[in-house]
Amino acid sequence: MNTAQVELAGEHWKAQPGQCLTMGRTGDVIIDDNLYLNRIFLVLFFADGFWWLANVGSRAHATLTGGSGLTTSQLGPGSRMPLVFAQTVVTFSAGPFNYEINLFIDEPILHTVGAPRTLDSADTNAGGTVFTEGQLLAILAVAEPMLKGSGVGLWAVPTAVQAAKRLGWTQTKFNRKLDNVCDKLDRAGVMGLKGARHEQALGRRARLAEYAVNSRIVTSHDLPMLDAEWGRGRHPVAAAI
Incomplete structure (x- = not known):
């Protein structure tokens, strides 16, 4: 089954098609009690054969990075985006703080293949x-x-x-x-x-x-x-x- 998983600061939450996970100052995944965060900022849900991430907040943008850094997209308030890679890293700021959430899906549409990066050369x-x-x-x-x-x-x-x-x-x-x-x-x-x-x-x-x-x-x-x-x-x- 095409399940999804949210990872934040070492804690994990799972969802199956038909379920959704809300993330923010409140919700299924409580990011932080930071008052700069919306009560519900992000929603992970399944529709039309894809897992989607929606920004239901009113202020902050989120940056979605997938494919081991190959693609980066901005998710503004009121917009949503399908998750097509096995892992997507979501980063955003709320006031003076920065956050990172990892999203994983079991059945990605796209895969990346490449040599691991090292600092041994330019x-x-x-x-x-x-x-x-x-x-x-x-x-x-x-x-x-x-x-x-x-x-x-x-x-x-x-x-x-x-x-x-x-x-x-x-x-x-x-x-x-x-x-x-x-x-x-x-x-x-x-x-x-x-x-x-x-x-x-x-x-x-x-x-x-x-x-x-x-x-x-x-x-x-x-x-x-x-x-x-x-x-x-x-x-x-x-x-x-």
């Missing part, structure tokens, strides 16, 4: 922007708190000092990598990473973390790379062998 993201391994690690260090769990606000984004320490890098090295990342994304049209006349935007780390998570430049599966890089910094001789 990677391509954000509309063709190419990042080096070091640049991706800098992004990952900034986005780590948001990748570790839903409901973590932008206030949790680390300072430049904390991010450099997390990687085992000097402050100069981290700042250089961060500058390169922001320059590339700014040229690609990503707003909020540069101020007027190209001076550094004060909140660029928060904006970078938000953009990287929502566009899935980095995901929670990449987090072990941080410990690996920190270990190389502590044992440079062993890492060089």
Whole structure:
């Protein structure tokens, strides 16, 4: 049977055709008691041979990412969208907090096949922007708190000092990598990473973390790379062998 499953912060809810799951400040899946959330924000239901996700809220948009990051769509208030991949990641913001919900269906219409991504070589993201391994690690260090769990606000984004320490890098090295990342994304049209006349935007780390998570430049599966890089910094001789 084509069942669906909702995963939020390690908890799971299942639905079968003929059932629906409501999600929000109240409902079957209580996301949070955050007053910025609608009482009922999202509804998962089965119709016309598909599982659908509907945004029944009045304010917030949700971003749906499927196919291991190959497709990204916006779900605005009053709209609905069919779920065609085995897993769809739903991200959204409510006030100062960001959330992530995973949706799974047993009988997807589309399947993706590809080699797993690693940080061992240059990677391509954000509309063709190419990042080096070091640049991706800098992004990952900034986005780590948001990748570790839903409901973590932008206030949790680390300072430049904390991010450099997390990687085992000097402050100069981290700042250089961060500058390169922001320059590339700014040229690609990503707003909020540069101020007027190209001076550094004060909140660029928060904006970078938000953009990287929502566009899935980095995901929670990449987090072990941080410990690996920190270990190389502590044992440079062993890492060089």
